[in-house]
Amino acid sequence: MRIGLRLATAVVLLFIYVPLLVIVVYAFNASRVQAWPIAGVSLEWFARAAADGSVRQAFLNSIIAASGATAIALVLGSMAALAVQRFAFFGREAVTFLVILPIALPGVVTGVALSATFQTLGIDFGLPTIIVGHATFCVVIAYNNVLARLRRTARSLEEASMDLGADTWQTFRHVFLPSLRTALLSGALLAFALSFDEVIVTNFTAGAGVDTVPLWVLSAIQRPNALPVVNVVATVLILLSVVPVYLAQRISGGETAGVTR
Amino acid sequence: MTSAAFARPPGVRRRLAAFLYRHPRLQLRLLLAAPLAWVVVAYVGSLAVLFANAFWRLDSFTGKVVFEPTLDNFVTLFSTAVYRTLALRTVGMAVLVTATCIALAFPIAYYMARIASRRVRGLLVVAVLMPLWASYLVKVYAWRTMLLGHGVINWALAPFGLHGPGTGEVAIWLVFTYLWLPYMVLPIYAGLERIPGSLLEASSDLGARAGFTFRRVVLPLVLPAVVAGSIFTFSLTLGDYITPQLVSNTKLLGNAIYDALGVPNLPLAAAIASIPVVVIVAYLLVARRLGAFESL
Numbered sequence: 001m002r003i004g005l006r007l008a009t010a011v012v013l014l015f016i017y018v019p020l021l022v023i024v025v026y027a028f029n030a031s032r033v034q035a036w037p038i039a040g041v042s043l044e045w046f047a048r049a050a051a052d053g054s055v056r057q058a059f060l061n062s063i064i065a066a067s068g069a070t071a072i073a074l075v076l077g078s079m080a081a082l083a084v085q086r087f088a089f090f091g092r093e094a095v096t097f098l099v100i101l102p103i104a105l106p107g108v109v110t111g112v113a114l115s116a117t118f119q120t121l122g123i124d125f126g127l128p129t130i131i132v133g134h135a136t137f138c139v140v141i142a143y144n145n146v147l148a149r150l151r152r153t154a155r156s157l158e159e160a161s162m163d164l165g166a167d168t169w170q171t172f173r174h175v176f177l178p179s180l181r182t183a184l185l186s187g188a189l190l191a192f193a194l195s196f197d198e199v200i201v202t203n204f205t206a207g208a209g210v211d212t213v214p215l216w217v218l219s220a221i222q223r224p225n226a227l228p229v230v231n232v233v234a235t236v237l238i239l240l241s242v243v244p245v246y247l248a249q250r251i252s253g254g255e256t257a258g259v260t261r
Numbered sequence: 262m263t264s265a266a267f268a269r270p271p272g273v274r275r276r277l278a279a280f281l282y283r284h285p286r287l288q289l290r291l292l293l294a295a296p297l298a299w300v301v302v303a304y305v306g307s308l309a310v311l312f313a314n315a316f317w318r319l320d321s322f323t324g325k326v327v328f329e330p331t332l333d334n335f336v337t338l339f340s341t342a343v344y345r346t347l348a349l350r351t352v353g354m355a356v357l358v359t360a361t362c363i364a365l366a367f368p369i370a371y372y373m374a375r376i377a378s379r380r381v382r383g384l385l386v387v388a389v390l391m392p393l394w395a396s397y398l399v400k401v402y403a404w405r406t407m408l409l410g411h412g413v414i415n416w417a418l419a420p421f422g423l424h425g426p427g428t429g430e431v432a433i434w435l436v437f438t439y440l441w442l443p444y445m446v447l448p449i450y451a452g453l454e455r456i457p458g459s460l461l462e463a464s465s466d467l468g469a470r471a472g473f474t475f476r477r478v479v480l481p482l483v484l485p486a487v488v489a490g491s492i493f494t495f496s497l498t499l500g501d502y503i504t505p506q507l508v509s510n511t512k513l514l515g516n517a518i519y520d521a522l523g524v525p526n527l528p529l530a531a532a533i534a535s536i537p538v539v540v541i542v543a544y545l546l547v548a549r550r551l552g553a554f555e556s557l
Contacts, residue, residue, distance in 0.1 A: 001471070005376060008368035009385070012446075015365075015439065016392050019403035022413055026406065035411035072299075080296035087289045095293070098300045104492075104545060106500020108515045109534050113307035116527055120310055136304045139296065168278035197396050199503055217398045221405065221507065234399040241394035245387060 020238050027231040034227050049232035058216035065127060065202075065212055066195035069134035073191045074184060076135075077142025085150040102137040110136060111204030118205065125207020133205035134198055138191035145187035146180060153179050186251045193244050213237070315531035319524075326528060334532035344517065348536050351514040354430070355498040358437040359491045362445040365438070366490065370446050374453035386450070393443045401507050404436045408508055428509040436508050437498050444493035452486025453479070485552040492548055499537040 022036075030040035049055055080099055084092055102110055114133050118125060157179065161171040199214040206215055217233060220226040281288055317326050318333045338344050373385045392400070407413045407425075414425035426432050456479065464474040502515030512520075514537055521530035 002376060005368050005372040009372045012365055012369045012442070013388060016389070016442065019400065019407060019439065020392070020395065022407055023399065023403045034406055036413045036416045076296040076299050079292045083289055083292040087285070089289060095297065098305065099296070102304050104496060105541060106496060106515070106537050108500045108502060108518050109308070109311070109538055112518060112522060112530055112534055113311035116314060117307040117310045132303055139300070167275050168282055169274055193394055199398055200500070214396065214398050217396070217402065218503070221398070221402050230402065234396070234402060237396040237399050241391055241396070244394045245391050249387070
């Protein structure tokens with residue numbers, strides 16, 4: 001029983017990691033042709049990828065879009081969480097439902113809906129429309145994180161601060177915000193990562209000429225010529241995924257990071 | 262905090278703060294206004310525009326949307342065999358992928374939660390969590406290269422005289438299972454970890470064998486977690502059109518929506534998009550009854 005479980009665990013881990021490893025190996029392929037096993041080892045494609053302006057532009061766009069969406073999400077998500085947690089009002093359940101909806105419905109629906117609306121309103125597609133699209137589903141992330149934190153922190157700290165003569169702003173700045181700090185950080189991390197990785201909604205809200213990293217990869221995958229550079233970009237993305245895992249572990253102070261999507 | 266912060270005379274800021282403190286309802290309104298305006302305008306508004314489109318029609322001559330209420334799109338949807346096939350195939354795929362994910366996730370989650378030492382457990386959680394942060398497209402692309410003619414899979418199977426699954430439904434099933442597996446492992450792991458060991462001991466003290474304990478004690482307790490995981494695997498499968506497009510020639514509902522948009526026939530796309538929405542809302546209602554929302 002024990003051995004069986006251990007074996008199954010090993011097989012699942014292999015299943016998870018072998019495809020990622022294959023791409024990393026392909027990145028060092030000396031040949032232009034994508035065939036297994038690789039023809040020889042070379043670092044040529046790393047140099048090509050680094051020199052590729054479209055790749056750099058895509059990374060820049062992705063970072064701008066993810067930062068914008070994360071900022072909107074943090075502000076709006078925290079406000080909604082605060083309202084839902086601290087006040088009892090008619091329609092509270094409805095607010096919760098509305099905030100969660102964008103992540104429960106498939107990305108295609110969100111994407112098509114936003115694209116249709118932008119077209120109807122005559123708004124030009126570009127980075128701002130991408131940010132709006134990403135922010136719709138990033139709000140939930142910030143909301144969930146802040147709400148969970150608010151449920152666990154006692155209000156007495158703020159009351160103590162007010163009793164000691166601090167006004168609403170001082171209490172907010174010196175007591176309330178610090179108590180939310182790690183929740184905001186982990187929310188920002190997850191929101192940023194989700195936005196950085198988002199394909200479907202981006203595809204519908206980007207318009208022509210604006211590439212984020214996933215959009216660049218999506219179009220490059222379908223051009224056999226570009227595959228060697230795609231392998232390098234993919235390898236970089238795989239290695240980059242260590243960063244949020246590390247940060248999440250640091251933020252949560254060793255306890256296992258919860259994933260809510 | 263500096264003492265100067267307290268020494269300041271009550272200015273506009275302080276008076277505003279005091280005013281807000283005396284008017285909690287105003288605080289609530291100020292807090293809710295922006296997020297609600299955002300969600301209602303940007304999201305609900307867009308959805309409304311989309312589904313309003315489902316009741317309009319496309320003039321086949323001019324290619325423009327005609328703004329008069331009609332059920333034509335839904336008639337097309339229900340009378341065309343292609344859409345029935347696509348809907349059934351997509352829902353079937355979602356069920357199959359969910360079942361496979363459960364089957365693969367249970368052993369590893371059980372090992373993590375009940376058998377592994379503290380250190381190994383921590384490492385395994387990170388090992389399962391990491392691919393979630395790795396790019397979705399990179400993962401699909403990895404499978405695309407592995408499944409293609411000269412890929413790893415055919416290379417590994419060739420000595421046995423076998424071929425890979427090619428570019429059909431099996432390929433989609435494999436890749437979806439791969440993509441959503443961590444979403445299933447983590448909730449099941451959390452659910453199993455919450456079961457007190459004393460319950461299992463009590464069951465075996467009372468004479469139950471391992472299999473019986475598993476069926477009658479562990480499974481009922483972990484069911485909400487399984488349903489919570491299945492919300493992800495199910496809903497993500499229903500809406501995805503990129504994976505089918507990249508690893509196979511088979512189409513799912515998402516591809517039909519995308520194709521209808523390419524025509525462009527927004528009214529038809531909107532009508533097709535209503536199918537996954539209805540299925541998912543129904544699924545969420547069932548999941549809530551099974552207590553899955555507390556396990557999210």
